[in-house]
Amino acid sequence: MSLRTFAALAALALAGSAAAQENKVVLKDGPGRDKVQYCMACHSVDYIQMNSRFLDKAGWTGSVNKMINVFAAPIPKEDVDAIVTYLSTNYGKPAEK
Amino acid sequence: MENNSSRRKFLLNTAGAGALATLGPVRSWAATVGSSGELGFAELPDGTLAEQMLYALPGKVPLIKKTFRPPNFETPVQYFRTPITPNKAFFVRWHLAGIPQVDAKKWRLSVGGDSAEREVILTLDQLRKNFNPVEITAVCQCSGNRRGLFEPHVAGVEWGAGAMGNARWRGARLKDILAKAGVKAGAVEVIFDGADTPPLEKTPDFVKSLPVAVAQDENVLVAYEMNGAPLPHFNGYPVRLIVPGWTGTYWVKQLVSVKVSSQPEKNFWMSTAYRLPRGKFNTPTFESQLYSANEPISAQVVNSLMTSLRTGQRIPRGKPIDVKGVAWDRGTGIAKVEVSVDSGARWEEAKLGKDLGRFSFREFSFSAPTKEPGSLVVMARATAKSGETQVEKLIFNPAGYHHNVIQRIYVEVV
Numbered sequence: 001m002s003l004r005t006f007a008a009l010a011a012l013a014l015a016g017s018a019a020a021q022e023n024k025v026v027l028k029d030g031p032g033r034d035k036v037q038y039c040m041a042c043h044s045v046d047y048i049q050m051n052s053r054f055l056d057k058a059g060w061t062g063s064v065n066k067m068i069n070v071f072a073a074p075i076p077k078e079d080v081d082a083i084v085t086y087l088s089t090n091y092g093k094p095a096e097k
Numbered sequence: 098m099e100n101n102s103s104r105r106k107f108l109l110n111t112a113g114a115g116a117l118a119t120l121g122p123v124r125s126w127a128a129t130v131g132s133s134g135e136l137g138f139a140e141l142p143d144g145t146l147a148e149q150m151l152y153a154l155p156g157k158v159p160l161i162k163k164t165f166r167p168p169n170f171e172t173p174v175q176y177f178r179t180p181i182t183p184n185k186a187f188f189v190r191w192h193l194a195g196i197p198q199v200d201a202k203k204w205r206l207s208v209g210g211d212s213a214e215r216e217v218i219l220t221l222d223q224l225r226k227n228f229n230p231v232e233i234t235a236v237c238q239c240s241g242n243r244r245g246l247f248e249p250h251v252a253g254v255e256w257g258a259g260a261m262g263n264a265r266w267r268g269a270r271l272k273d274i275l276a277k278a279g280v281k282a283g284a285v286e287v288i289f290d291g292a293d294t295p296p297l298e299k300t301p302d303f304v305k306s307l308p309v310a311v312a313q314d315e316n317v318l319v320a321y322e323m324n325g326a327p328l329p330h331f332n333g334y335p336v337r338l339i340v341p342g343w344t345g346t347y348w349v350k351q352l353v354s355v356k357v358s359s360q361p362e363k364n365f366w367m368s369t370a371y372r373l374p375r376g377k378f379n380t381p382t383f384e385s386q387l388y389s390a391n392e393p394i395s396a397q398v399v400n401s402l403m404t405s406l407r408t409g410q411r412i413p414r415g416k417p418i419d420v421k422g423v424a425w426d427r428g429t430g431i432a433k434v435e436v437s438v439d440s441g442a443r444w445e446e447a448k449l450g451k452d453l454g455r456f457s458f459r460e461f462s463f464s465a466p467t468k469e470p471g472s473l474v475v476m477a478r479a480t481a482k483s484g485e486t487q488v489e490k491l492i493f494n495p496a497g498y499h500h501n502v503i504q505r506i507y508v509e510v511v
Contacts, residue, residue, distance in 0.1 A: 021152065022166055043167065044165040046162075046163075050163060059252065071295075071297070071300045072298075072299030073297075
């Protein structure tokens with residue numbers, strides 16, 4: 001399924017439900033943000049902000065892999081790195097000072 | 098400035114100052130929704146605090162929104178000031194976004210499995226009329242209640258202290274229903290499925306199991322009423338499983354299938370999720386699920402929540418500090434709740450409220466006079482009839498379960 005089909009599917013799932021509120025959840029702008037639409041096939045993306053900012057890149061890699069391997073998220077292999085980079089850059093653990 | 102200097106004085110003068118150092122900056126002015134710091138706990142992740150808000154789902158009062166889809170909503174602390182949590186304020190927790198609106202007229206409960214003598218199909222009417230109705234007051238608490246307070250933080254739904262509620266449940270005994278189907282010798286587990294579904298076909302459906310002995314406990318109910326009313330949609334309408342003492346993960350909502358099985362259930366939600374390192378907690382062992390290095394979570398640990406105070410609260414000198422809250426455990430009952438107003442140097446017993454049953458919240462209250470201006474750390478520590486008591490320091494586990502660290506609320510006498 002293409003990314004566009006997914007976005008449409010996610011939008012359909014939202015129509016007419018209280019979950020339409022999730023459209024108000026705004027993700028930070030940055031490279032890879034469009035790929036995060038894959039996540040919306042199954043859940044609202046407030047899961048991302050909620051789990052921030054305490055996961056490092058390895059932590060976010062673990063989360064994305066769990067989504068693919070356990071929950072069967074249909075994320076193409078070639079997009080995993082872009083998603084993990086987006087998540088760890090925008091919602092990752094701040095660097096130690 | 099007055100605040101700072103009196104706090105500094107307190108820090109210099111008190112032996113228990115170490116306790117305060119862990120509180121972090123006090124933000125008494127901040128009206129942050131669902132802050133756990135305000136309740137005297139470690140604070141939620143900053144991303145959680147920024148994202149959460151009060152939002153009313155259909156049929157609910159505004160609750161603390163964690164996630165919209167699937168819906169995960171926490172009960173604000175004020176609803177724990179009564180021992181029974183109102184249906185409209187009861188927390189909401191779903192794993193999978195496919196949550197149907199169940200038509201009670203069409204709803205059926207199928208009871209069978211390879212260790213049942215026969216298959217039985219029940220309508221809601223039959224469930225109500227053919228079985229002796231039983232009522233029990235019991236706490237339903239998410240395994241991950243207070244996960245957001247873990248240090249270091251762990252991934253998951255970042256709950257504060259409100260992923261729990263106490264209600265009067267009415268329904269049929271599961272053991273009576275199982276008896277109609279007939280439980281064969283050699284039955285090991287009873288497996289439960291609800292009407293909810295994953296959005297994608299390949300995602301594991303949410304299915305849970307219990308040891309056959311637990312399923313046949315007289316307190317385990319197939320409930321169709323909550324606090325004298327039908328269950329709210331978001332709490333499992335029309336029927337959910339009630340497993341008093343055990344964590345909420347076993348309280349399957351929108352229950353449609355019960356299977357008596359000769360084999361352990363090994364789907365993801367049993368074999369991988371909701372697991373603890375073995376032997377870290379003194380809770381019942383789920384014997385048939387010990388096929389890997391860890392073990393399933395089972396019954397809850399003893400815990401309490403002070404509901405009458407907020408960290409940073411100012412109390413006029415001469416007025417008492419009124420400490421009120423609720424305590425609960427896995428069903429041995431609450432033996433005592435002790436309160437300290439001096440960072441834990443001295444403990445005094447609080448007065449316990451009416452006993453609503455051993456699985457219920459037990460209210461407690463304590464009043465301490467205030468004489469001198471200054472800062473105080475107020476703590477409450479529940480002890481169960483089993484002898485189990487709340488812990489000083491977090492028992493860390495990777496999935497963030499069983500947080501029962503003693504709350505430390507900092508108040509200022511002015």
